[in-house]
Amino acid sequence: MPTTNHTAAPAGTPARLGASIRQFRDQHPHWFLLLGLMLAALLLMDFTTWLVLTLSGAAMGAMLFLMASGMTLTFGLMNVLNLAHGAFISLGAFAGATTLLFWLNDQAAASSLWLNLAGVLPALLFAVLVAAAIGLMFEWLVIRPVYGDHLKQILVTVGGSIILMQLIEVVWGPNEIPVPRPEAFSGAVVVAGIALEKYRLWAVALGVLVYALMTWVIERTRIGILIRAGVEDREMVEVHGYRVRLLFLGVFIAGSALAGLGGAMWAMYQELITAHMGDELMISVVVIIILGGLGSVKGCFFGAILVGLINLYVGFLEPRLAAVATVGLMVAVLMWRPQGLIPVIRV
Amino acid sequence: MLSNLLSGDLPRSRRLTAALLAILLALAFGPFLFPGVRAFSMMGMICVFIILVASYDLMLGYTHIVSFAHTMFFGIGAYGVAMAVGTWGNSFGSVLLGMAGALLLTIVLALLLGLLSLRVKAIFFALVTLAVAFAFLSLVTQLYPVTGGEDGMRVRVPRELGPAFRPLEQSLWGFSLPDFCSALVSGSATAWDDALFQVRINGRTLMYYVAFGTALLVFLFLLRVVNSPFGKVLQAIRENEFRAQALGYNTVLYRTSVVILSACLACLAGVLFALINRYVNPENTLAFELMVFILLMCVMGGMGTLYGAVVGASLFLLAQNYLQDLLKLLVTQLPPDSGLANLVGPERWLLWFGLLFVLSVYFFPAGVVGQLRRWSARRQQNNPVVEVVAKPGSQTLSS
Numbered sequence: 239m240p241t242t243n244h245t246a247a248p249a250g251t252p253a254r255l256g257a258s259i260r261q262f263r264d265q266h267p268h269w270f271l272l273l274g275l276m277l278a279a280l281l282l283m284d285f286t287t288w289l290v291l292t293l294s295g296a297a298m299g300a301m302l303f304l305m306a307s308g309m310t311l312t313f314g315l316m317n318v319l320n321l322a323h324g325a326f327i328s329l330g331a332f333a334g335a336t337t338l339l340f341w342l343n344d345q346a347a348a349s350s351l352w353l354n355l356a357g358v359l360p361a362l363l364f365a366v367l368v369a370a371a372i373g374l375m376f377e378w379l380v381i382r383p384v385y386g387d388h389l390k391q392i393l394v395t396v397g398g399s400i401i402l403m404q405l406i407e408v409v410w411g412p413n414e415i416p417v418p419r420p421e422a423f424s425g426a427v428v429v430a431g432i433a434l435e436k437y438r439l440w441a442v443a444l445g446v447l448v449y450a451l452m453t454w455v456i457e458r459t460r461i462g463i464l465i466r467a468g469v470e471d472r473e474m475v476e477v478h479g480y481r482v483r484l485l486f487l488g489v490f491i492a493g494s495a496l497a498g499l500g501g502a503m504w505a506m507y508q509e510l511i512t513a514h515m516g517d518e519l520m521i522s523v524v525v526i527i528i529l530g531g532l533g534s535v536k537g538c539f540f541g542a543i544l545v546g547l548i549n550l551y552v553g554f555l556e557p558r559l560a561a562v563a564t565v566g567l568m569v570a571v572l573m574w575r576p577q578g579l580i581p582v583i584r585v
Numbered sequence: 586m587l588s589n590l591l592s593g594d595l596p597r598s599r600r601l602t603a604a605l606l607a608i609l610l611a612l613a614f615g616p617f618l619f620p621g622v623r624a625f626s627m628m629g630m631i632c633v634f635i636i637l638v639a640s641y642d643l644m645l646g647y648t649h650i651v652s653f654a655h656t657m658f659f660g661i662g663a664y665g666v667a668m669a670v671g672t673w674g675n676s677f678g679s680v681l682l683g684m685a686g687a688l689l690l691t692i693v694l695a696l697l698l699g700l701l702s703l704r705v706k707a708i709f710f711a712l713v714t715l716a717v718a719f720a721f722l723s724l725v726t727q728l729y730p731v732t733g734g735e736d737g738m739r740v741r742v743p744r745e746l747g748p749a750f751r752p753l754e755q756s757l758w759g760f761s762l763p764d765f766c767s768a769l770v771s772g773s774a775t776a777w778d779d780a781l782f783q784v785r786i787n788g789r790t791l792m793y794y795v796a797f798g799t800a801l802l803v804f805l806f807l808l809r810v811v812n813s814p815f816g817k818v819l820q821a822i823r824e825n826e827f828r829a830q831a832l833g834y835n836t837v838l839y840r841t842s843v844v845i846l847s848a849c850l851a852c853l854a855g856v857l858f859a860l861i862n863r864y865v866n867p868e869n870t871l872a873f874e875l876m877v878f879i880l881l882m883c884v885m886g887g888m889g890t891l892y893g894a895v896v897g898a899s900l901f902l903l904a905q906n907y908l909q910d911l912l913k914l915l916v917t918q919l920p921p922d923s924g925l926a927n928l929v930g931p932e933r934w935l936l937w938f939g940l941l942f943v944l945s946v947y948f949f950p951a952g953v954v955g956q957l958r959r960w961s962a963r964r965q966q967n968n969p970v971v972e973v974v975a976k977p978g979s980q981t982l983s984s
Contacts, residue, residue, distance in 0.1 A: 319708060383947060388708050392651050393884055393946045396877060400939035408928055408936070517873055521719040524712045561723035565716045572701055572713070 297438030299546025300445020304500030308493020314533020324516030330498025369498025531578025662855025737866025887952025
């Protein structure tokens with residue numbers, strides 16, 4: 239994660255300090271909120287706990303980002319609200335678990351890092367492929383007929399989500415499936431007396447990598463320009479002769495694939511999967527995309543980290559209020575900035 | 586008189602009228618027509634869900650507001666009564682007090698939700714309610730000392746509404762329709778006598794009729810609401826919000842008030858549910874699945890028609906209770922443990938319902954009621970239309 243170079247406020251009279259904080263708040267609301275949350279948490283617990291929780295929260299946020307980014311892009315580009323996104327998360331989790339448990343069990347059960355990687359990477363790849371393939375079919379069969387009609391989109395994607403989750407139960411059975419984490423990824427590394435769980439470090443690394451990759455694609459490539467232009471004004475891009483439909487299909491498939499990847503990561507994180515895990519994660523995903531501003535990748539990343547952090551902080555202080563705090567954060571942000579932290583779409 | 590009672594909003598289809606009459610009669614004389622605990626509890630649920638789905642339709646069908654917090658208000662009503670009765674004893678006073686508290690909380694929450702998200706964009710409301718409803722569910726699940734957590738709460742209803750209360754000394758005669766039909770089919774000569782059975786009137790029967798009466802009254806009230814000037818404004822907002830605004834209507838005010846009204850009725854349904862089911866837990870009052878069921882009932886019955894709520898709730902609950910039996914029969918005809926048997930197993934009924942739901946959104950967006958009305962309108966139109974079309978046609982031919 240980038241370091242906190244924004245905190246360097248110019249020293250001066252309290253009034254000037256206040257003014258510069260206000261300016262910082264209005265120009266970088268995402269950094270303001272993130273740093274504010276971390277500082278507030280630091281005041282409530284000792285440093286070691288805070289560090290461990292922050293890393294865990296960032297790991298959770300990174301995985302949530304993988305899941306949420308697809309949905310926010312789908313909404314931003316094509317104005318399609320896909321409430322079946324949770325089903326793709328479940329799908330990815332089950333596909334990844336199948337690879338680990340049945341096909342590459344020897345590699346996953348071995349105790350060498352390279353053999354474990356040879357089990358985990360194909361599992362993630364398979365999850366991505368399955369989610370992408372089902373995403374292609376889903377867009378074609380379910381979403382294509384209802385472009386431009388939010389109400390019908392909500393209805394058919396809720397229906398589609400039921401069907402997908404039921405099909406998962408048909409294929410994999412209705413019971414919970416335990417997914418043991420490969421040995422090289424479980425356990426912790428001790429840095430300066432602080433135990434940091436290995437898997438969380440991997441999750442953060444993967445999340446930041448995907449975020450960097452997405453930012454690069456969106457800001458530096460031709461496809462990215464088209465996506466941004468399509469979010470801004472879809473018809474104008476079409477007038478220039480680009481087939482926004484194909485572009486959108488690509489984004490939808492990529493979004494489903496990312497949901498699958500996030501689901502597979504989450505499966506190894508929780509070590510237990512059910513067909514309905516997607517529904518539960520959907521709530522965090524929804525909070526994240528509202529927090530970040532519908533359609534914004536950057537907002538989605540910060541929203542995900544915020545949700546991950548507040549979940550862990552509040553979960554440590556008062557476990558029963560974790561979900562309430564997450565939604566409370568969303569409500570507070572909505573009252574402050576009704577369009578989310580980094581709004582892209584004018585509503 | 587009848588037209589006045591229905592606020593001038595008649596079914597407008599002979600088949601729909603027949604179906605509605607059948608539902609009304611079946612529910613009105615339910616305990617005397619269908620013996621058995623299962624049928625009795627299902628009829629009670631139909632009454633509760635008619636209120637729940639009709640009030641949801643007021644938002645979804647008449648104003649195009651998608652809310653995922655309807656079960657939250659349902660749960661507030663149910664838990665309000667359960668907690669009040671648990672704290673202050675099983676008297677009517679505590680039921681009323683619990684209901685008043687639940688209604689108050691409902692109004693405050695609905696107002697906050699409306700103010701928070703209705704002013705931004707309609708789609709925000711769906712997402713925000715989804716998140717808030719989930720937070721509420723998790724709160725209820727976690728607060729074990731207050732709500733009983735996952736275990737839920739047993740509701741000790743007032744004695745007059747419980748099974749121990751006997752208002753009548755002797756039992757009444759009922760006429761079992763299912764037994765009568767099966768006796769007719771098997772050709773039994775004593776079909777009429779076979780079908781007779783004894784009905785013991787107890788507090789639960791009274792409670793059923795309280796629910797039935799409330800459902801009927803709420804339904805007639807909602808018919809009045811949607812056919813009033815207020816309802817017309819709601820439909821105007823649904824069709825073109827910008828235009829309604831331009832005509833001088835404060836659309837945010839209208840939408841917030843419809844959200845509050847609908848939430849209060851959902852809360853009332855929750856109160857009835859707690860009293861009739863006598864057991865509340867997060868799964869039967871607050872789960873996301875229940876919310877999806879309400880959505881299914883509303884859409885398949887027919888959005889934007891209150892009759893759709895009645896038809897949808899009845900059909901769905903029938904399917905939920907008896908489709909599984911049907912699928913179980915089907916499975917016995919198939920080779921065991923094959924892929925096909927897995928697909929049609931009794932626990933897979935939701936798969937088929939989901940498929941039916943998606944298909945009905947595509948092909949019958951107006952639901953059962955809308956489709957019936959369209960058919961009957963087409964048939965009524967056909968005769969005059971043929972005459973009108975035929976006349977100019979023959980003229981052009983002759984000239």
